[in-house]
Structures are given as C-alpha cells and as structure tokens.
Amino acid sequence: MRPISFEIEKRGKSLARAGVLKTPHGDIKTPAFIAVGTKATVKGIAPEKFAELGMQGIIANTHHLYLSPGEDLIERAGGIHAFMGWDGPIMTDSGGFQVFSLGEGFGKKISKFAAPENSAEPVADESPSVWSEELATSHGKLAIIDDDGVTFTSHLDGSLHRFTPERSIEIQHKIGADIIYVFDECTSPTADYDYQREAMDRTHAWAKRSLAAHRQSHHHNASQGIYGIIQGGRYEDLRIESAKHLADMDFDGYGIGGSFTKDDILGILDLVNSELPEDKPRHLLGIGEPEDMFVGAAAGIDTFDCVVPTRRGRTGSVYTPEGLVLIRNAEYKEDFTPIDSECDCFVCKQFTRSYIHHLFRTGEMLGPILATAHNMRFLTCLTERIREGILNDNLDHVRDDFMHRYKK
Amino acid sequence: MRPISFEIEKRGKSLARAGVLKTPHGDIKTPAFIAVGTKATVKGIAPEKFAELGMQGIIANTHHLYLSPGEDLIERAGGIHAFMGWDGPIMTDSGGFQVFSLGEGFGKKISKFAAPENSAEPVADESPSVWSEELATSHGKLAIIDDDGVTFTSHLDGSLHRFTPERSIEIQHKIGADIIYVFDECTSPTADYDYQREAMDRTHAWAKRSLAAHRQSHHHNASQGIYGIIQGGRYEDLRIESAKHLADMDFDGYGIGGSFTKDDILGILDLVNSELPEDKPRHLLGIGEPEDMFVGAAAGIDTFDCVVPTRRGRTGSVYTPEGLVLIRNAEYKEDFTPIDSECDCFVCKQFTRSYIHHLFRTGEMLGPILATAHNMRFLTCLTERIREGILNDNLDHVRDDFMHRYKK
Numbered sequence: 140m141r142p143i144s145f146e147i148e149k150r151g152k153s154l155a156r157a158g159v160l161k162t163p164h165g166d167i168k169t170p171a172f173i174a175v176g177t178k179a180t181v182k183g184i185a186p187e188k189f190a191e192l193g194m195q196g197i198i199a200n201t202h203h204l205y206l207s208p209g210e211d212l213i214e215r216a217g218g219i220h221a222f223m224g225w226d227g228p229i230m231t232d233s234g235g236f237q238v239f240s241l242g243e244g245f246g247k248k249i250s251k252f253a254a255p256e257n258s259a260e261p262v263a264d265e266s267p268s269v270w271s272e273e274l275a276t277s278h279g280k281l282a283i284i285d286d287d288g289v290t291f292t293s294h295l296d297g298s299l300h301r302f303t304p305e306r307s308i309e310i311q312h313k314i315g316a317d318i319i320y321v322f323d324e325c326t327s328p329t330a331d332y333d334y335q336r337e338a339m340d341r342t343h344a345w346a347k348r349s350l351a352a353h354r355q356s357h358h359h360n361a362s363q364g365i366y367g368i369i370q371g372g373r374y375e376d377l378r379i380e381s382a383k384h385l386a387d388m389d390f391d392g393y394g395i396g397g398s399f400t401k402d403d404i405l406g407i408l409d410l411v412n413s414e415l416p417e418d419k420p421r422h423l424l425g426i427g428e429p430e431d432m433f434v435g436a437a438a439g440i441d442t443f444d445c446v447v448p449t450r451r452g453r454t455g456s457v458y459t460p461e462g463l464v465l466i467r468n469a470e471y472k473e474d475f476t477p478i479d480s481e482c483d484c485f486v487c488k489q490f491t492r493s494y495i496h497h498l499f500r501t502g503e504m505l506g507p508i509l510a511t512a513h514n515m516r517f518l519t520c521l522t523e524r525i526r527e528g529i530l531n532d533n534l535d536h537v538r539d540d541f542m543h544r545y546k547k
Numbered sequence: 548m549r550p551i552s553f554e555i556e557k558r559g560k561s562l563a564r565a566g567v568l569k570t571p572h573g574d575i576k577t578p579a580f581i582a583v584g585t586k587a588t589v590k591g592i593a594p595e596k597f598a599e600l601g602m603q604g605i606i607a608n609t610h611h612l613y614l615s616p617g618e619d620l621i622e623r624a625g626g627i628h629a630f631m632g633w634d635g636p637i638m639t640d641s642g643g644f645q646v647f648s649l650g651e652g653f654g655k656k657i658s659k660f661a662a663p664e665n666s667a668e669p670v671a672d673e674s675p676s677v678w679s680e681e682l683a684t685s686h687g688k689l690a691i692i693d694d695d696g697v698t699f700t701s702h703l704d705g706s707l708h709r710f711t712p713e714r715s716i717e718i719q720h721k722i723g724a725d726i727i728y729v730f731d732e733c734t735s736p737t738a739d740y741d742y743q744r745e746a747m748d749r750t751h752a753w754a755k756r757s758l759a760a761h762r763q764s765h766h767h768n769a770s771q772g773i774y775g776i777i778q779g780g781r782y783e784d785l786r787i788e789s790a791k792h793l794a795d796m797d798f799d800g801y802g803i804g805g806s807f808t809k810d811d812i813l814g815i816l817d818l819v820n821s822e823l824p825e826d827k828p829r830h831l832l833g834i835g836e837p838e839d840m841f842v843g844a845a846a847g848i849d850t851f852d853c854v855v856p857t858r859r860g861r862t863g864s865v866y867t868p869e870g871l872v873l874i875r876n877a878e879y880k881e882d883f884t885p886i887d888s889e890c891d892c893f894v895c896k897q898f899t900r901s902y903i904h905h906l907f908r909t910g911e912m913l914g915p916i917l918a919t920a921h922n923m924r925f926l927t928c929l930t931e932r933i934r935e936g937i938l939n940d941n942l943d944h945v946r947d948d949f950m951h952r953y954k955k
Contacts, residue, residue, distance in 0.1 A: 180906060180913045187893060208880065208905045216883055216901060224897040453912075472616065475624055485595060489632040493624060497616045498588060504861075504912065505588045 143318060143364030143391040145420040145441070149530050154412055154439030157529040160392075160420050162228040162317040163362055164220060167195040169420070169441040170525050172427055172518045173230060175449060177203050179213075179223040182449045183511040186225035192484060192512060193519030196227060198444045201310050201319075202234030206293050206300075210313035218315030230444075232394075232424065233307045233320040233349070233368070238291045239282050240325070284324060286341060304348040312359045320394055321349035323368040328403060335372040342370045343384050350388055364391035366422060369411055373403040382414035395440070396424035405431060408438035415439075429458070429521055429545060433538045436525045448518050452511030455499045458518070462546035464492070466510065471496040484516035551726060551772030551799040553828040553849070557938050562820055562847030565937040568800075568828050570636040570725035571770055572628060575603040577828070577849040578933050580835055580926045581638065583857060586611050587621075587631040590857045591919040594633035600892060600920060601927030604635060606852045609718050609727075610642030614701055614708075618721035626723030638852075640832065641715045641728040641757070641776070646699045647690050648733070692732060694749060712756040720767045728802055729757035731776040736811055743780040750778045751792050758796055772799035774830060777819055781811040790822035803848070804832035813839060816846035837866070837929055837953060841946045844933045856926050860919030863907045866926070870954035872900070874918065879904040892924035 147158040160167040167173075174181045174189075176197035184192065199219060204210060216222040219229055282291040288303030307322035323342045326335055346367050353365045367390040371377030385393060393415050396404055404411075405426070412421060420441045423431075427445030435443060451457070455466045459479045464471070466478070477487040478495065486495075486509045498506030521541070528537035555566040568575040575581075582589045582597075584605035592600065607627060612618060624630040627637055690699040696711030715730035731750045734743055754775050761773045775793040779785030793801060801823050804812055812819075813834070820829060828849045831839075835853030843851060859865070863874045867887045872879070874886070885895040886903065894903075894917045906914030929949070936945035 178905070178909050178911055179902075180911045183912050183916070185893075185913060185916065187897070203909075207909055208901070212881060212901070215881065216899065222899075222902055222905075224902065473620060473623065485593075489595070491624065491630075493616075493620070494587075494630055494632065497586070497630075501586050501611075501615055503586055503588045504591050504915065505593060507912065508591070508593065508916070 141364060141391055142360075142362050143420075145392065145418060147418070151437070151529045151532065151534050153437045153534070154409055155437050155529045155534055156439060156441070157526045158420070158441060160228075160441065162196075162364070164226055164228045164317050165195075167228055167442065168526060170432065170436045170522050170529070171195050171442050172432070172522045173198045173422070173442050173444040174515060175444055175446045176223070176229075177446075178207070179204060179219055181515075182453065183508045184449075184515060186223065186227075188512065189225065189227060192516045193523065194227075194515060195519075196229065196442070197225070198230040198232055199314070199316065200234060200237055201231045201307060201314065202237035202302075204231070204314055205234065205310050206295055210310040214313040214315065220315070228318070229316040230318040230366075230422070231311050231314050231316040231320065233311065233322045234302060235289075235307075235320075235323040235368075236325045236425070238289050238302055238325075284341075286344070288322075289324075304345040305352045308349050308352040308365075312353075312356060312363070316363065318364045318366060318392065319353070320366050321346040321368055321390075323370055326370070326372050328373065330372060332374060332377075335370075335374055335377055338372075339370050339377050339381050342368065343381070346385060346388060350390065366390055366392040366394045366420075368394040368396070368424070369415075375407050375410060378404070378407055378411050379414055382411045386415050390419065392420040392422065394422045394424045396426065401426045401431060405434050408435060408440065412439035427518065429518070430542065430547060432518075432522060432525060433534075433542065436522075436529070437534065437538070443522070445518075448514040449511050452514040453507040455495075455506065455510055457495075457510050458514050460541075460544050462544075466492060466495050466506075467499045468496075478510075478513050479517065482513065482516060482520065484513050486510075486513040486516075549772065549799055550768075550770050551828075553800065553826060555826070559845070559937045559940065559942050561845045561942070562817055563845050563937045563942055564847060564849070565934045566828070566849060568636075568849065570604075570772070572634055572636045572725050573603075575636055575850065576934060578840065578844045578930050578937070579603050579850050580840070580930045581606045581830070581850050581852040582923060583852050583854045584631070584637075585854075586615070587627055589923075590861065591916045592857075592923060594631065594635075596920065597633065597635060600924045601931065602635075602923060603927075604637065604850070605633070606638040606640055607722070607724065608642060608645055609639045609715060609722065610645035610710075612639070612722055613642065613718050614703055618718040622721040622723065628723065636726070637724040638726040638774075638830070639719050639722050639724040639728065641719065641730045642710060643697075643715075643728075643731040643776075644733045644833070646697050646710055646733075692749075694752070696730075697732075712753040713760045716757050716760040716773075720761075720764060720771065724771065726772045726774060726800065727761070728774050729754040729776055729798075731778055734778070734780050736781065738780060740782060740785075743778075743782055743785055746780075747778050747785050747789050750776065751789070754793060754796060758798065774798055774800040774802045774828075776802040776804070776832070777823075783815050783818060786812070786815055786819050787822055790819045794823050798827065800828040800830065802830045802832045804834065809834045809839060813842050816843060816848065820847035835926065837926070838950065838955060840926075840929060840933060841942075841950065844930075844937070845942065845946075851930070853926075856922040857919050860922040861915040863903075863914065863918055865903075865918050866922050868949075868952050870952075874900060874903050874914075875907045876904075886918075886921050887925065890921065890924060890928065892921050894918075894921040894924075 144161045147156045149157045158169045174194045174197045177200045290301045304322040311319035324338045326338045367385040369381045371381040422442045423435050423440045427443035471492040474492040528534035552569045555564045557565045566577045582602045582605045585608045698709045712730040719727035732746045734746045775798040777789045779789040830850045831848045835851035879900040882900040936942035
C-alpha cells in the first residue's frame with residue numbers, strides 16, 4: 140500500500156473537487172493552502188500555532204536544507220518532523236527551482252554546455268567534466284545544466300555543488316518528508332519554444348530517473364509519496380504533452396509549475412489537469428494568492444503553496460476581505476478595529492490595526508509575527524470556503540462573493 | 548481604598564519576603580520577574596503566551612510611548628491594556644532613565660544650567676528659558692536639566708521635548724498602567740558626591756510633585772498606584788538618606804535604582820530596604836539576571852525587571868542551569884537535547900538545540916522568538932523557586948544549589 144492516498148469527496152461542475160489527501164503524518168482536506176517552510180520553519184510561526192491557524196501541511200525546500208543544515212544532520216535528528224518539532228504533513232520541493240533561481244541562472248548565466256556569459260572562452264558542447272570548480276566559481280552565482288544534472292554554486296558561500304535526479308531523491312529520503320518531488324529543470328519565462336521543449340524532455344527523463352530512484356528503496360517507498368512535475372513553460376502544447384507523458388508514469392501525485400511567472404500557467408491549468416489521472420492529487424507549485432486559488436480550484440488543483448502571504452506579512456501587507464492593507468500607512472494609526480473583523484484568528488480577536496501599525500512603525504518584531512499569522516489564516520480560511528463551495532455546489536457563488544469585494 | 552496592596556505571606560530570616568502584590572489587573576506572586584515591554588510589547592512574545600511562560604506583569608516605558616504612538620492615542624485606545632491586548636498587571640517607568648540615557652546625557656552632554664559641551668557660549672547659571680530649540684538641536688542628542696524638569700531631544704527625530712514631574716504623571720495617567728513611577732533624575736555612575744546629592748535632592752522634590760500630581764486626580768488615584776524611586780548613586784549614605792526621605796511620603800510602593808551600573812546598588816540593597824516601610828512592595832529597576840535576583844530577594848526586593856533576557860534571546864544567548872549557552876556556536880549544531888532539559892517551557896519541550904542553532908545560523912525569525920520565550924521562562928521559573936525557598940525557609944539552600952551549577 141502506498142503511503143499517500145487521495146479520496147475525492149465531491150466533484151464540482153467544473154474540474155473542481157473536494158477531497159482528502161492522506162499522508163503518514165495526517166490528512167489534508169482539499170483544496171488546501173500548504174504553508175511555505177523553506178528552511179524547516181514557517182517564518183515567524185511556531186508549529187504549535189499551525190493547527191489553530193488552519194495550516195494542514197507545509198512545504199520545505201531540498202536545496203536550502205541540503206546547503207544548511209544538511210540532509211545528514213536532519214536524518215540523524217530523526218527526519219524533518221522531529222527536527223522542526225511538527226508532526227503534520229510535510230512536502231519537500233526537489234530544489235530544481237531554487238538551483239536555477241538562486242543560481243541567478245535563467246536567461247543569463249544558465250547555460251547548457253556553454254560557458255557563463257562574460258567567459259573569455261566559450262566551451263559550448265564540451266562535456267560538463269571540463270567545468271572546473273575554478274571556472275564555475277570565478278563567474279559567481281550560476282547553474283550549469285547538462286543532461287545528467289545541474290552543477291551550481293551555493294548562494295551562501297559560492298561553493299560548488301551538483302544535483303542529479305538520483306541525488307535529489309537521496310537527499311529528500313534523508314530529509315524524510317511525507318511527499319517528495321522529482322528533480323526538474325525550471326526554465327526562464329523568456330526561453331524560446333525550442334529550449335522549452337528540450338528542457339521539458341530533460342525534465343521527463345529526470346522524472347523517470349527520480350521515480351526509479353525512489354521506488355528502488357523499499358523503506359522510503361513505503362513511507363514517502365512522490366510527485367511528478369509538469370513543465371512546458373508558457374506553451375500550451377508542451378504543457379499538455381508534459382501532462383500526458385507524466386500521467387503515464389505511476390506517481391502518487393503531480394506538481395504543476397515550477398515556472399517563474401504565474402501568467403505562464405494559470406490560463407491553461409484546466410487543460411493540463413484534464414490530462415492527469417483523476418484519482419491523483421495535484422499541487423500547484425509556488426502559486427497561491429487569493430484570486431489564484433479560485434482559478435486553480437476550479438481547474439482541479441487540490442493544494443497550493445506560495446511565499447507571498449508570509450513575505451507580505453513581514454513587510455506589513457495584510458489581507459482583508461476588501462483587499463490588501465498596508466498597515467504602516469498613516470490612515471491606520473488610530474484605527475481601533477481588527478485587521479479583518481470577519482477573521483477568527485487570534486490576531487484579529489485580540490489586536491487592533493492601530494496596535495499593529497505601532498509595532499511596525501517602531502520596528503517591533505511582534506508586528507511581522509502577528510501580520511504573518513493573520514495572512515496565513517486568511518488564506519487557509521479562504522481554502523476552507525472554497526472547499527465548502529465545492530461541497531455545496533456553489534463555488535461560483537463563493538468566488539463571486541469574494542472577488543466582488545476583494546480589490547487586488 | 549488604594550488600587551495597589553501588598554500582602555506578605557512569609558518573612559525569611561534575611562530581609563526576604565514572599566507575598567502577593569494586588570493590582571487592578573490581577574495579582575503578582577512575589578518575588579517576581581516583571582518582563583520589559585518598553586513599547587507596549589515584550590519583544591517577540593505575544594500576550595497570549597505570557598501566562599504560559601509564567602509572566603505575571605510587564606513594565607512599559609513612558610518616554611518611548613510618549614514619543615510613539617503618543618499617550619493620547621493610547622488613552623483613546625482605552626489605555627495600555629486594551630491597546631496591547633493584555634489584561635494583566637502593567638507598570639510604566641516614568642521615563643527618567645530613558646530621557647537621560649537616550650539623550651546620551653550622563654557625564655557628557657547632560658548639564659545643569661550649562662551649555663552642552665562644544666558650545667561656543669557657555670551659559671551657566673542662566674535660566675533654562677534661554678535654551679532655544681535651535682541651540683538644543685544643534686548639539687544633537689542631549690538632555691538639559693533644571694530644577695523644574697528636563698528638556699531633551701527625541702532619539703527618533705531630534706525634535707525637542709520637555710518632561711516635568713507633573714507632565715510625566717499626566718502622560719502615565721493617559722497610558723493607564725496599574726503602577727506608575729515618579730519622575731526622577733538618573734545620574735551618571737561617574738558623577739561626584741556633590742552632584743549626586745544635588746540630583747538626589749532634586750529627585751526628592753520631583754517625587755513630592757509627582758505624588759501630589761497623582762493624588763489630586765481622584766480617578767487615577769483610584770485606579771493606578773504610584774511608586775517613589777530611591778536614588779543616591781553609589782553612595783551608601785545618600786541611598787539611605789533617599790530611602791528615609793521617600794519612606795516618609797505615602798507611596799504605594801518603591802522603586803530602587805535607576806542607576807547605570809548595578810554595582811552601584813546591589814551591595815547596599817539591604818541597607819536601603821531596611822529604611823523602607825515593610826508593608827510596601829519594592830521593585831528593583833532594571834536589574835534581574837539570575838545571580839542578581841538571589842541577592843535582591845535576600846535583601847527584601849519583591850519585583851525585578853531587566854532587558855537582558857529578551858535582548859540575550861534575540862542574539863541567541865540562552866539560559867541553562869549551567870549558565871549561558873551561545874546557541875550559534877558550532878558545538879550545538881548536532882546537539883539534539885533541549886536548551887534546558889529541566890525547563891517546562893514549550894521551547895524546551897518541543898525543540899532541540901540543534902534546531903534552534905539552525906534557525907539562528909540561517910537567519911530565521913523563529914530563532915529569536917524561541918530563545919526569548921525560553922529565557923523568559925527560565926527567569927520566571929527562577930523567581931518561583933526563590934519564592935518557594937522563602938516560603939519553605941530554605942532560600943540559602945535554593946541559592947547555593949542554583950549558583951553551584953550556574954557559571955556566569
């Protein structure tokens with residue numbers, strides 16, 4: 140029996156569905172927002188608050204955890220659940236996205252069999268084995284791709300590292316999340332069709348190798364589920380081809396995305412999802428603002444993740460039914476109402492906009508803590524409403540009701 | 548009936564006593580550590596955690612809250628309890644200490660009837676009315692004292708302000724804490740005997756004016772208690788004289804301190820307290836590290852406050868029974884034990900040193916949050932043990948037991 144299962148409770152008239160994603164560390168009622176916990180911590184929120192804020196699962200990052208503190212340490216700690224002190228469902232993204240984005244790769248220094256720009260000696264078509272550490276680090280942050288994997292420099296200290304599909308899976312096995320992802324190549328949104336196809340083909344080959352590497356470990360195969368990742372950039376035909384290709388492989392679920400702009404994918408989600416097995420869960424990687432979750436849920440997405448709510452919280456941008464409020468603005472100095480009077484979170488029950496404005500204005504760390512907690516609850520609450528909408532056959536009404544008030 | 552009362556439950560063989568300090572917002576079992584909440588927030592700890600961490604009361608700061616967000620705003624919010632979302636006992640320090648320390652005053656730019664140093668035109672013995680805003684601000688941060696009050700510049704924007712005893716009390720009335728303090732002059736630890744005497748006499752005159760300003764308001768007199776502050780710097784005879792002088796005035800309690808170095812006062816606390824009315828509570832201002840609280844409690848101090856535990860927490864210095872641990876140090880990278888295995892706080896129950904090390908090393912805000920929470924609990928727990936020691940007539944044993952292991 141697989142460690143991950145998905146039960147659909149109700150299908151909407153669109154592709155939407157409400158379900159339950161079962162993991163070794165608990166169930167996730169879907170659609171759900173998965174909080175970003177890149178370095179095995181959701182910035183500013185202690186795990187004991189997760190349940191209270193409606194957080195059903197988190198997604199950590201293989202690339203970051205590999206660099207610090209290292210997957211071996213996390214394994215010795217007893218896995219990521221024990222390490223971070225939370226016993227709920229955890230995913231790890233494979234690190235593909237970060238390898239490319241933190242390598243400042245796409246469009247500039249990234250190159251397949253080609254030297255980084257400004258290199259005096261282009262070495263196109265040479266074997267990656269000629270890439271010396273000296274060459275790589277002398278050009279600063281970069282990611283150099285070949286068909287076998289990616290060589291990249293650490294954004295922390297410039298040191299040289301290499302990920303292959305097998306290595307990413309090995310690291311994710313040691314980290315020990317409930318759901319792991321195949322290693323994929325994330326392309327630049329400006330990459331042309333030919334490159335996108337080439338990258339997609341490589342991602343498919345890597346998906347196959349990632350899956351094989353996972354399935355060959357009985358222990359990890361029994362305790363961790365694995366998701367494939369659909370790529371194809373902004374090209375509809377490539378996305379559909381990618382979905383079809385991966386659908387034929389026996390993954391426990393599917394991630395959509397890994398693109399650098401959400402415009403690439405939101406409009407064709409329904410086409411992609413139509414190609415995927417209906418009984419497998421689908422996660423939309425890195426996209427999860429309120430308006431996106433309505434689009435995604437209607438197109439059959441089950442889980443979302445996004446750094447934006449926590450990042451916004453840290454800078455004092457908070458969600459309300461009327462849209463984002465910049466709490467530092469002078470107009471909130473004497474606003475003795477909650478951030479969102481309809482919200483059930485402890486922040487809205489206990490504190491005023493005026494107080495949180497004061498905390499941000501005086502640089503007090505409680506400001507980002509409270510704003511982040513509220514933003515998280517706002518999004519989990521929204522997915523609960525979306526789920527209710529699907530269960531009650533009125534998702535359109537829930538969406539219109541929300542979007543009518545909400546100003547982006 | 549006064550809003551503040553103090554009941555002694557047990558007297559030790561030294562001057563130590565265990566008691567209950569009753570305030571309009573709840574009781575404080577003493578000896579107790581009062582958490583510093585300068586700007587109406589204890590850095591990194593939401594009020595909902597206060598009780599869990601054994602925090603019975605906090606002390607906010609008049610000077611900081613006056614500058615931002617302003618006492619009028621806090622009054623309109625319904626007072627500091629409503630403003631910060633906590634319904635427990637709150638003190639406000641009068642702001643005297645901050646006026647001088649943030650004005651970078653003592654020993655340098657502070658001057659009584661004398662121009663700040665580097666002034667082209669000394670104006671000694673002239674009336675303070677000749678001090679123009681231009682003169683004051685042209686010399687940067689400063690505090691200029693006269694017998695009526697202090698003119699000082701804001702550390703935030705350099706603007707000019709003035710506190711008198713009456714003004715400090717008015718501000719503290721609007722802030723609305725349960726216990727307020729008289730406005731006092733804090734001297735430099737290097738000030739000579741003559742200046743200390745002069746400053747002490749001025750502090751006594753200001754204490755009388757502060758008390759009168761408080762008692763004349765029936766409303767505030769009924770809802771807020773007022774503490775006098777013993778000064779006298781490092782001179783034993785002045786401290787005793789100050790204690791005697793203030794003991795004759797009808798305060799609800801007494802603050803000791805306001806000095807810039809704790810060496811000035813710890814050794815003569817017993818002499819000072821012997822002069823104070825036994826039935827009034829005594830607060831040691833700004834001093835409260837573990838070793839200090841044993842000294843203070845034995846000398847008859849009832850409550851302590853100190854910024855050090857929260858400040859240490861933010862930089863990753865955590866209390867343990869063996870002394871301070873710098874959690875960022877490499878030796879804790881794989882230490883899978885709690886910060887303090889004897890501690891009952893949620894941090895020690897749920898997280899390892901290794902994880903908190905990781906959080907600090909990767910710059911995650913949960914690190915300072917967890918370290919601060921533990922440090923707070925360590926100190927409140929220590930005062931609970933001190934209290935038990937007094938109640939059980941074995942404070943010496945508790946102290947020896949603790950200090951034997953604890954390395955400063």
